[in-house]
Amino acid sequence: MNKKLNYFTAIKFLSKYIRKHKKNFSLIYAGWFFNNLLRVFVPITFSVMIDEIVYYRNIPVFFRVSLVFAVMLLFSCILHFFTETQHSYLSIMYAYDIKRDIFDHVLYADAEYLSDVKTGDVINTCNSYANECMHFVVQNIIHMLNKAMLLILLVVYVFLFGWQIGLLMLVVVPLSVFVSIRFGKKNRQYMENQRENEAAYNGWLYEILSGLRDIRMMGARETADKSFLNHQKKMIKVNVTAEFLTKTANHALTVIQLLIMLAIYGVVAYMAFENNMTVGTLTAVLAYYSSMTFQVKDMTGMYLRAQNRISFIQHIYDLLHSPTEKDWEGKADLVVTEGKIIFHDISFGYQNRPAIFSGLNLTIQPEDKIALVGKSGEGKTTLAYMLIGFYKPREGYIEIDGQRLCDCSLKSIRENIGIVQQEVLLFDGTISENLRLGRRDATEAEMREACQRAGILDYIESLPDGLDTAIGKSGVGLSGGQKQRLAIARIYLKDPKIIIFDEATSALDSETERDIHNAWADALNGRTAIVIAHRQSSVLLCRRAAILDGGRIAELGDPEDMIRTSSAFRTLFAVKEAEAYD
Amino acid sequence: MKKIENIYVKYTAKKPILFFLLVLVSVSLILFLTVTTKTNLFLTCDASIERDKIIVDGLMESCTGQLYVYDNREEQIYPVEITETVQDDGTTIFYIADAEALSGLPREVKADIPADEISLFERIFIRGGKSNE
Numbered sequence: 001m002n003k004k005l006n007y008f009t010a011i012k013f014l015s016k017y018i019r020k021h022k023k024n025f026s027l028i029y030a031g032w033f034f035n036n037l038l039r040v041f042v043p044i045t046f047s048v049m050i051d052e053i054v055y056y057r058n059i060p061v062f063f064r065v066s067l068v069f070a071v072m073l074l075f076s077c078i079l080h081f082f083t084e085t086q087h088s089y090l091s092i093m094y095a096y097d098i099k100r101d102i103f104d105h106v107l108y109a110d111a112e113y114l115s116d117v118k119t120g121d122v123i124n125t126c127n128s129y130a131n132e133c134m135h136f137v138v139q140n141i142i143h144m145l146n147k148a149m150l151l152i153l154l155v156v157y158v159f160l161f162g163w164q165i166g167l168l169m170l171v172v173v174p175l176s177v178f179v180s181i182r183f184g185k186k187n188r189q190y191m192e193n194q195r196e197n198e199a200a201y202n203g204w205l206y207e208i209l210s211g212l213r214d215i216r217m218m219g220a221r222e223t224a225d226k227s228f229l230n231h232q233k234k235m236i237k238v239n240v241t242a243e244f245l246t247k248t249a250n251h252a253l254t255v256i257q258l259l260i261m262l263a264i265y266g267v268v269a270y271m272a273f274e275n276n277m278t279v280g281t282l283t284a285v286l287a288y289y290s291s292m293t294f295q296v297k298d299m300t301g302m303y304l305r306a307q308n309r310i311s312f313i314q315h316i317y318d319l320l321h322s323p324t325e326k327d328w329e330g331k332a333d334l335v336v337t338e339g340k341i342i343f344h345d346i347s348f349g350y351q352n353r354p355a356i357f358s359g360l361n362l363t364i365q366p367e368d369k370i371a372l373v374g375k376s377g378e379g380k381t382t383l384a385y386m387l388i389g390f391y392k393p394r395e396g397y398i399e400i401d402g403q404r405l406c407d408c409s410l411k412s413i414r415e416n417i418g419i420v421q422q423e424v425l426l427f428d429g430t431i432s433e434n435l436r437l438g439r440r441d442a443t444e445a446e447m448r449e450a451c452q453r454a455g456i457l458d459y460i461e462s463l464p465d466g467l468d469t470a471i472g473k474s475g476v477g478l479s480g481g482q483k484q485r486l487a488i489a490r491i492y493l494k495d496p497k498i499i500i501f502d503e504a505t506s507a508l509d510s511e512t513e514r515d516i517h518n519a520w521a522d523a524l525n526g527r528t529a530i531v532i533a534h535r536q537s538s539v540l541l542c543r544r545a546a547i548l549d550g551g552r553i554a555e556l557g558d559p560e561d562m563i564r565t566s567s568a569f570r571t572l573f574a575v576k577e578a579e580a581y582d
Numbered sequence: 583m584k585k586i587e588n589i590y591v592k593y594t595a596k597k598p599i600l601f602f603l604l605v606l607v608s609v610s611l612i613l614f615l616t617v618t619t620k621t622n623l624f625l626t627c628d629a630s631i632e633r634d635k636i637i638v639d640g641l642m643e644s645c646t647g648q649l650y651v652y653d654n655r656e657e658q659i660y661p662v663e664i665t666e667t668v669q670d671d672g673t674t675i676f677y678i679a680d681a682e683a684l685s686g687l688p689r690e691v692k693a694d695i696p697a698d699e700i701s702l703f704e705r706i707f708i709r710g711g712k713s714n715e
Binding site: 027031044045048051055065086088161279280 | 594596598601604608611619620621626655661706711712
């Protein structure tokens with residue numbers, strides 16, 4: 001369980017990103033330091049101008065001081081411009097850094113963690129939560145320090161005007177801090193709820209938008225609408241309360257500041273009556289008070305917003321501290337010469353869920369073709385994915401050619417095992433770029449040969465740009481069968497000794513599936529294959545079939561024989577008993 | 583156009599040489615202007631008016647130029663030209679040019695007497711804008 005962040009630990013967590021851009025930060029603070037000095041001295045300069053002209057009618061001095069005033073203002077404007085450009089540059093770079101870290105972590109995230117997490121949540125984390133982190137750093141580290149620096153300078157100079165005024169102004173600070181802390185704690189809880197509701201809503205929205213056609217076909221618009229309203233109601237309730245709390249805090253601060261301003265007016269009036277206060281000094285005092293209350297209000301507002309953001313930062317903190325594949329301990333290179341696989345006494349269950357496997361044993365001989373079959377949820381895919389290191393068994397071990405998987409590096413494991421899935425991953429890019437996912441250094445000749453063997457070269461050559469044809473959203477669309485052939489071509493390029501087919505042809509029509517099975521025949525030559533399928537036609541390609549049931553291999557044998565001898569097999573594939581003997 | 587934009591971004595954000603130059607030039611200019619600009623430092627005293635004289639308790643150095651007389655500073659200040667300064671029996675007497683200008687004032691007044699000249703730098707950054715001792 002990761003630690004719960006508070007305001008200061010959140011700053012500590014995010015400060016590592018500041019260290020990457022020390023130069024820019026230094027420039028910002030240098031700029032702000034001079035700007036703060038000007039903000040303190042400009043009102044005093046203005047007060048000198050007023051006093052010289054109002055009391056002493058000293059025109060030459062007035063003009064000289066005006067020149068200094070103008071130069072200060074000009075300097076302030078240009079300095080502000082440069083500081084803001086650095087600030088914008090840094091904000092963008094910072095957001096990039098944290099998104100880079102998050103994405104990198106997601107790429108390497110433990111498969112178990114990913115199986116529990118919703119896609120909408122991950123998208124939120126990569127985008128909007130990362131932006132919230134950036135705002136937190138920008139406001140609560142950069143701006144807060146700057147405002148604290150300005151506040152200190154203002155307080156020091158206010159005491160030069162009179163200790164009574166200085167003390168009165170100082171009262172604003174602890175009162176504002178007290179109000180912020182009280183409201184901040186309450187607000188944080190609401191923001192945590194808000195974040196959870198938004199994550200749930202985004203995940204739901206993603207699923208709904210992906211299945212809009214299905215919703216219409218099933219006449220489920222009203223159900224979807226009701227669900228939408230439920231999500232929104234929850235969010236509205238929490239959002240309204242959180243906003244009200246923030247506004248209440250802000251207005252409480254405003255009331256405190258107004259009361260103190262009244263007190264300052266009283267003191268200033270008395271001092272003016274005693275001839276201890278000039279018009280210029282009065283102008284400077286009011287400017288300082290206005291600046292000071294603005295800074296204090298801004299700082300307390302930042303603190304309140306920081307409380308809101310901490311829940312997003314906590315989420316990112318938890319993600320960045322979640323287990324990744326980088327924690328995989330095996331370092332040796334897996335060398336596969338035969339392709340013999342042994343699952344020995346495997347036990348596994350997802351976090352906080354009942355065990356899927358309990359003492360499962362299975363040996364797959366070299367160049368064997370075995371089908372894993374069973375009802376949904378029996379763990380067919382999980383078992384196969386254990387081979388490529390996505391999941392680690394709680395007990396037992398997996399061996400390939402006498403080497404324990406846990407001793408081998410993930411890189412070498414995945415170099416030796418190919419996988420063909422139902423949804424073939426295709427990036428927006430050219431055919432050759434997509435083929436090179438199989439092997440990065442594949443030459444054009446090698447790609448052509450792989451496509452030839454997969455039965456897709458003719459189609460590719462019929463395209464005007466051949467292998468350089470763009471595919472994906474912005475290019476040529478490929479049919480399901482063509483995508484599967486591309487996936488087979490990748491296998492040829494990768495040339496692994498072990499292949500896993502994970503419901504690869506489930507979405508294809510029977511005729512296309514037959515063609516793909518023919519293409520498999522060559523690809524499987526000399527390799528060990530594990531086929532996960534719900535279709536009998538795919539299972540019958542294999543020499544053996546293993547039925548998973550209750551966390552174990554319930555039955556194992558030739559699928560042709562199992563049609564006749566195994567009622568479980570027949571049930572799975574809805575084969576009538578009479579047909580079994582035909 | 584894109585090249586100009588890239589140069590602009592480069593020299594404002596990535597390699598802020600202009601930033602350093604600006605700070606250097608501006609700070610130097612402000613320091614120069616504030617150090618070379620002189621303003622009066624006034625001594626505020628209780629004074630009494632007698633015809634063409636303004637009598638102040640205490641011995642002060644002879645000064646020329648103007649001094650400023652008032653009853654309530656926020657109402658009106660009367661600048662008067664000093665013609666002569668005389669020290670007499672623990673008091674300093676300033677002879678003024680235009681005694682008629684002070685006819686609206688009571689006998690006991692306040693006077694801001696230029697005691698010294700200070701730089702604008704000192705007045706702003708050290709004295710917080712105050713011109714009176």
